[in-house]
Amino acid sequence: RGHPLSPPVVSQRAKPASATPSSASPVSNSARHLAAPALVAPASALPSLASNPDPTSPPSGGGPSHGERKPRTHKKKTPTHESRGEAQNGWRTASYDEEANEFYEGEVEQGQRQGFGVAVYCAFEDHMYEGEWSHGKEHGRGILMTSERSVIYDGEWVDGKINGSGAYFFPGGDAYRGDWRENLRHGKGTYTLKNGSKYEGEWRDHKRSGKGKFTGSDGSVYEGEWLNDKKHGRGVLDLSNGFWYEGQWALDEFDGRGICVYPDGVRYEGMWKAGKKDGRGSLTFPNGTSYEGRFREDRIDGQGTVHVTQPTNTGRPGEWMIPIEFQSDISRIHAKAGFDKAGK
Numbered sequence: 001r002g003h004p005l006s007p008p009v010v011s012q013r014a015k016p017a018s019a020t021p022s023s024a025s026p027v028s029n030s031a032r033h034l035a036a037p038a039l040v041a042p043a044s045a046l047p048s049l050a051s052n053p054d055p056t057s058p059p060s061g062g063g064p065s066h067g068e069r070k071p072r073t074h075k076k077k078t079p080t081h082e083s084r085g086e087a088q089n090g091w092r093t094a095s096y097d098e099e100a101n102e103f104y105e106g107e108v109e110q111g112q113r114q115g116f117g118v119a120v121y122c123a124f125e126d127h128m129y130e131g132e133w134s135h136g137k138e139h140g141r142g143i144l145m146t147s148e149r150s151v152i153y154d155g156e157w158v159d160g161k162i163n164g165s166g167a168y169f170f171p172g173g174d175a176y177r178g179d180w181r182e183n184l185r186h187g188k189g190t191y192t193l194k195n196g197s198k199y200e201g202e203w204r205d206h207k208r209s210g211k212g213k214f215t216g217s218d219g220s221v222y223e224g225e226w227l228n229d230k231k232h233g234r235g236v237l238d239l240s241n242g243f244w245y246e247g248q249w250a251l252d253e254f255d256g257r258g259i260c261v262y263p264d265g266v267r268y269e270g271m272w273k274a275g276k277k278d279g280r281g282s283l284t285f286p287n288g289t290s291y292e293g294r295f296r297e298d299r300i301d302g303q304g305t306v307h308v309t310q311p312t313n314t315g316r317p318g319e320w321m322i323p324i325e326f327q328s329d330i331s332r333i334h335a336k337a338g339f340d341k342a343g344k
Helices: 332-335
Strands: 089-095 102-109 112-121 126-134 137-145 150-159 161-169 175-181 184-192 198-204 208-217 221-227 232-236 244-250 253-263 267-273 276-284 290-296 299-308 318-328
Touching: 126 150
Parallel strands: none
Antiparallel strands: 089 102, 102 112, 112 126, 126 137, 137 150, 150 161, 161 175, 175 184, 184 198, 198 208, 208 221, 221 232, 232 244, 244 253, 253 267, 267 276, 276 290, 290 299, 299 318
């Protein structure tokens, strides 16, 4: 589970927090549940943006801990095995389908569920569906709920599947409100975790893909592009500890050109690869001293230029062309310019 670790420093790898949803089981006519995405905190130097809800626990009948709504009620007889309701058209009294292990009371047409009706799925903890039907399947507006009538899903259905717009409430307290396609989150929607973290944006096949904004419970924010539940493309990360990054991403890591500002005020602008400074870039310190040159895996690599903006015990402000060997660090640059490690 996520917890703040030590803030990044110049020589450390600055890797953003990861948010990885789990796969989901489809909702069927028998009221199976969609799995909640687990937003897992990585072992990085940056604080987590989310909690880690348990996506595997099925509802125990109590329903979600918040956002419960009482659906409209429909007066019906207590169904029994003998109450079969033989009407072929019109209103059917409570009937029991032995093969499907379901009770149904509602409108029928030519022997099929058609119009408004209520079904109880005995094989799935007596979950209930109350709403519209067409040709024997859930179709139109309907509510899926627990046996205690706590709402699981309230929204649109097509041909027995969740399709269109609707709200889904998970047993742990998370909720999703938005678009669906074939039982999957697809389109635009908002997923809110119990701890207050929230994602607002585009979804594709149950995963965050496209443009979206994730806000952590601590106020940290990522806004930008996503692909298959990972930050991918262009985006801005603004953490509550003062760390800030704007630029290109690949599979949840800084990759390409980007600008980074650390909590201590050090700024890096240049190329990144797999979350590390790699390629040409520049480091600028709060006192104005800067290094411009090449980096490789977060270390200075090759020759570079140091710009000094304050007088030092070695002479006037100016520039030094310093040959820096592989795997050197910024402290050697400061030594050449007469500064301490902090650039003072």
